[in-house]
Amino acid sequence: MDPARLAEAFRLFNQVSEELTTSYQALERQVVGLTAQLAEANAETQRLREEAERNRRLTAMGEMAAQLAHQLRTPIAAALLYAGNLENPDIPTGTRISIAQKTVGRLKHLERLIQDMLLFARGEVLGRDTFPVDDLFAELAHTFEPLAQQRGVAFQMAKVPPGLMLTGNRKALTGALTNLLENALQVVSLSGGQVSLGVDVTEERLAFTVKDNGPGMPPDVVARLFEPFFTTRAEGTGLGLAIARGVARAHGGGIDVVSEPGQGTEFVLTVSRGAGSEPTLTLMESS
Numbered sequence: 001m002d003p004a005r006l007a008e009a010f011r012l013f014n015q016v017s018e019e020l021t022t023s024y025q026a027l028e029r030q031v032v033g034l035t036a037q038l039a040e041a042n043a044e045t046q047r048l049r050e051e052a053e054r055n056r057r058l059t060a061m062g063e064m065a066a067q068l069a070h071q072l073r074t075p076i077a078a079a080l081l082y083a084g085n086l087e088n089p090d091i092p093t094g095t096r097i098s099i100a101q102k103t104v105g106r107l108k109h110l111e112r113l114i115q116d117m118l119l120f121a122r123g124e125v126l127g128r129d130t131f132p133v134d135d136l137f138a139e140l141a142h143t144f145e146p147l148a149q150q151r152g153v154a155f156q157m158a159k160v161p162p163g164l165m166l167t168g169n170r171k172a173l174t175g176a177l178t179n180l181l182e183n184a185l186q187v188v189s190l191s192g193g194q195v196s197l198g199v200d201v202t203e204e205r206l207a208f209t210v211k212d213n214g215p216g217m218p219p220d221v222v223a224r225l226f227e228p229f230f231t232t233r234a235e236g237t238g239l240g241l242a243i244a245r246g247v248a249r250a251h252g253g254g255i256d257v258v259s260e261p262g263q264g265t266e267f268v269l270t271v272s273r274g275a276g277s278e279p280t281l282t283l284m285e286s287s
């Protein structure tokens with residue numbers, strides 16, 4: 001090749017390489033700049049996410065405080081109203097007694113509400129004993145058979161396998177099942193209403209089933225069932241299921257629910273059969 005043309009080719013080659021190096025360096029600087037921007041954007045996203053989470057918690061706490069105030073105000077207002085009537089010197093004794101009873105009734109409601117809230121707020125260590133499941137069922141039958149009969153609802157209880165024992169807090173478990181049965185009784189219709197309590201046993205766990213043929217629940221209600229203070233009943237506190245789930249969890253189990261509008265509802269409360277440590281009721285944990 002002609003040396004002059006060769007030199008020209010080398011010069012061109014060097015020029016192109018220099019240009020390439022310059023653009024490569026410019027690109028590299030751009031990549032560094034973009035990476036820094038990306039890191040900043042990620043940090044901002046993370047900050048916004050944390051802020052949204054904090055706002056969500058604050059909103060939930062605010063809602064809870066408002067609901068709490070409302071829950072306490074209603075029975076207090078009613079009790080005040082009744083008690084105010086007692087000041088009237090002209091009311092007959094019968095009426096006075098009835099008003100006094102109503103006042104006490106509202107105050108008792110308030111007391112139960114406060115007890116439930118305390119149970120809910122502090123992580124309570126529950127005592128533990130070993131008892132026959134049959135006794136638990138007998139106690140529930142004692143409460144619910146007359147109630148169901150009075151309301152014309154068919155109440156069925158499964159037969160407990162003979163000798164079946166459970167280790168846990170009997171009072172808390174009775175309370176949890178009582179709430180499930182109360183809820184079921186409240187929703188079934190007066191004619192043709194059916195509520196059943198069953199028990200299923202495996203080596204590791206006991207599963208109590210409370211089933212009703214009531215109206216069932218839409219998914220948005222199911223999603224909020226265990227939120228403290230979530231209720232659709234005028235007289236409800238909305239703490240029943242939150243506490244029941246806390247009790248089930250304190251016993252190494254939980255609560256599952258299957259419900260569809262028009263199909264009735266089934267709650268399954270499980271407890272572990274392994275004799276673990278003292279069950280501790282911590283209700284503030286998230287879902």
Ligand SMILES: Nc1ncnc2c1ncn2[C@@H]1O[C@H](COP(=O)(O)OP(=O)(O)OP(=O)(O)O)[C@@H](O)[C@H]1O
Binds near residue numbers: 233239240242
């Ligand atoms: N078996 C059921 N069928 C249909 N809806 C139910 C059933 N059980 C519970 N729910 C719904 O879940 C809500 C919350 O129940 P939860 O027991 O926690 O509170 P509550 O019964 O309203 O009040 P309380 O604190 O007095 O128990 C009820 O208000 C009701 O809307």
Ligand SMILES: [Mg+2]
Binds near residue numbers: 179182183236
């Ligand atoms: Mg309830």
